[in-house]
Amino acid sequence: MQKKYRKPFIAGNWKMNMKPSEVKPFMAKLAEVMPRKRECEVAICVPYPLLPAAIAATKKIGVRVGAQNMSQFERGAHTGEVSLEMLLDLGVKYVILGHSERRADNGETDYLVNAKAKAALASGICPIICVGESEEEHTRGLTMERIAYQVKAALWGMEASEVRKVVIAYEPIWAIGTGKTATAEQAQEVCSRIRKMIRGLYDGRIARAVRIQYGGSMNEKNAKELLSMPDIDGGLIGGASLKPESFAAIIAATAQD
Numbered sequence: 001m002q003k004k005y006r007k008p009f010i011a012g013n014w015k016m017n018m019k020p021s022e023v024k025p026f027m028a029k030l031a032e033v034m035p036r037k038r039e040c041e042v043a044i045c046v047p048y049p050l051l052p053a054a055i056a057a058t059k060k061i062g063v064r065v066g067a068q069n070m071s072q073f074e075r076g077a078h079t080g081e082v083s084l085e086m087l088l089d090l091g092v093k094y095v096i097l098g099h100s101e102r103r104a105d106n107g108e109t110d111y112l113v114n115a116k117a118k119a120a121l122a123s124g125i126c127p128i129i130c131v132g133e134s135e136e137e138h139t140r141g142l143t144m145e146r147i148a149y150q151v152k153a154a155l156w157g158m159e160a161s162e163v164r165k166v167v168i169a170y171e172p173i174w175a176i177g178t179g180k181t182a183t184a185e186q187a188q189e190v191c192s193r194i195r196k197m198i199r200g201l202y203d204g205r206i207a208r209a210v211r212i213q214y215g216g217s218m219n220e221k222n223a224k225e226l227l228s229m230p231d232i233d234g235g236l237i238g239g240a241s242l243k244p245e246s247f248a249a250i251i252a253a254t255a256q257d
């Protein structure tokens with residue numbers, strides 16, 4: 001019942017894969033194989049150099065484009081960084097923030113994720129904020145402590161009107177790229193607790209509006225079951241988003257029976 005309130009959202013995360021020249025053929029194939037009538041929103045988050053090609057190639061197929069990071073600074077002397085203004089100018093709609101790979105490889109903290117998320121919201125780009133526990137935390141029963149900390153820290157200082165636009169991706173680290181998906185029940189349990197937390201921090205209306213994705217080895221085989229859960233509003237898809245047929249099948253899995 002609650003779910004109808006939210007449009008499912010399937011986002012691809014290409015990570016550091018694919019080349020600019022591969023974008024056009026990929027999108028042409030995707031347009032061919034994905035359902036024409038869709039019950040979900042679709043986005044693909046690509047590396048910076050692929051953004052212009054992705055935006056050009058998705059214009060007519062109803063797919064939005066996201067980045068996988070952005071600078072917390074506005075502009076100026078920050079060598080190697082990419083600003084929000086640049087992303088906006090290109091037509092980028094989403095930005096993945098706090099992915100566990102960036103937390104691990106680049107030392108991104110919850111405070112930095114919060115600063116970036118607030119800046120993105122202020123500019124009109126929607127942040128997809130990733131949270132997730134490690135294998136060790138999972139084994140030791142510390143999942144909810146880790147998730148609660150990450151969610152609270154990521155949303156710190158945000159107005160209710162901003163929070164309702166945020167997308168949260170629950171991505172257990174042990175499930176990313178491993179083929180070990182969380183069971184639909186495990187993922188639902190965490191996503192429902194995230195929603196309850198948001199209700200506690202804000203209110204029921206905001207909690208019902210926020211879209212919560214599951215990410216971590218989602219594929220064409222397990223998508224339907226995961227997406228049928230009441231608090232799972234979509235997926236953040238890594239490996240399976242690199243194959244048009246697999247990504248299209250996940251998009252099709254959002255259709256209600």
Ligand code: PGA
Nearest residue numbers: 176177216217237238239
């Ligand atoms: P995966 O990646 O689907 O390859 O597990 C998901 C992600 O890291 O966003």
